Each structure stands twice: as C-alpha cells, then as structure tokens.
Amino acid sequence: MQGQTGTKVNLDKLDFQIIQEMMGNAEISYADLGKKLFVSGGTIHVRIKKLEEAGIVRGTKLNVDIKQLGYDVIAFIGIFLEKSSLYDTVAKELKKIPEIVRLNYTTGNYSMFAEIICKNIQQLRFVLHDELQKIKGIERTETFISLEESFIRDVRVTKASE
Structure with missing residues (x-):
C-alpha cells in the first residue's frame, strides 16, 4: 500500500x-x-x-449531532462545468465556501457533486444564489435537499486478502 x-x-x-x-x-x-x-x-x-x-x-x-446545533438542511449539489478542465479552479473556489463539507469529482451527469450543510433554507439560498453563481466555470447546478438521513457508517476496513 x-x-x-x-x-x-x-x-x-x-x-x-x-x-x-x-x-x-x-x-x-x-x-x-x-x-x-x-x-x-x-x-x-x-x-x-x-x-x-x-x-x-x-x-x-x-x-457531533449537527441537527442539535441547529443545522437543519443537508443538500447535495450536482455541478455542471463549462469544461471539465476547469475542475481544479472551481474546486479551489468551492473550498472557500464553509457550508460545503464534501466535494467529489464525478463521472456521469455532473462534473462535480457536493454536500452542503446549512442552518436553514435562507442560508442554503444564499450559498446557491450568492456564492455559487459568482464562480466562473460553473455552467449550472442541480440541488437535492435531503429529507432524512437514514444511516451513516464508516467503511469496514480489512486486509486485501480477506
């Protein structure tokens, strides 16, 4: 390894x-x-x-149970880039937005897929409208709001030969 x-x-x-x-x-x-x-x-x-x-x-x-701290909105954002070569530049800009907690470079419909956690819908709107819209290279986005997180778990790690 x-x-x-x-x-x-x-x-x-x-x-x-x-x-x-x-x-x-x-x-x-x-x-x-x-x-x-x-x-x-x-x-x-x-x-x-x-x-x-x-x-x-x-x-x-x-x-930490973020819901108990008032973070009530979890959303996922599919990001379409103007050109996939802009990934590094756009990722650098997205990293500056603290509400984005995870970002992946993906295959399929979206160039990037991000997880965002906000206190409320107004904060989500601000991030989507005021923060993402000003990043050059993003063609458009598609947002999915999570209604419930059924479970989250760590990966089970084992030695490759097991």
Whole structure:
C-alpha cells in the first residue's frame, strides 16, 4: 500500500484491526485497545504513529449531532462545468465556501457533486444564489435537499486478502 508520503507501507491484520476499532471509538485508550486486541498499549502506540506518518490516520474527530446545533438542511449539489478542465479552479473556489463539507469529482451527469450543510433554507439560498453563481466555470447546478438521513457508517476496513 502506498502512503501519503509516497513510501510503501506494509499493513498487517493488526493494523487493520486497530483502524477498525478506532473508527468506532477513537477515545479508547491504547492500553484498553491493546487488551482488546491481545497486544501491549505500547504496540498500539507504535502502530498508530506509523499509520499517522504514512497519512493513513489523520487525527481524530469529534462526532457531533449537527441537527442539535441547529443545522437543519443537508443538500447535495450536482455541478455542471463549462469544461471539465476547469475542475481544479472551481474546486479551489468551492473550498472557500464553509457550508460545503464534501466535494467529489464525478463521472456521469455532473462534473462535480457536493454536500452542503446549512442552518436553514435562507442560508442554503444564499450559498446557491450568492456564492455559487459568482464562480466562473460553473455552467449550472442541480440541488437535492435531503429529507432524512437514514444511516451513516464508516467503511469496514480489512486486509486485501480477506
């Protein structure tokens, strides 16, 4: 497996077990995780450090219920570009809009697909009308408002041979 730094990283079953366990609970102590996986806490520490240096593990995040903080609108935006060669330029501009939380370069109908989270419809309207419309290279957009998020989960990571 190629790490972020371009160096080859050899991951074994324990590395994948550590990643899977910590994706479920990043607050678990290295000692408790070591007990669960039948290795020492020091081994866990060394493995996590190796995974961080390779760019595979990029820190931990707080899992927040955004609805309870007043963010009531989740929408997805299909973005049509005038030319696909404008992707990098447009992506740079879209990154400046804090309400856009995810952006993908896609095949199919859209050149790009973005996820946007807003407090209300007025904020969504502002982003769509005032922010996106001024970005050169965007031909048009199509917006889908999420009515309900049924589930979200982390990917199940395993070694390639499993």
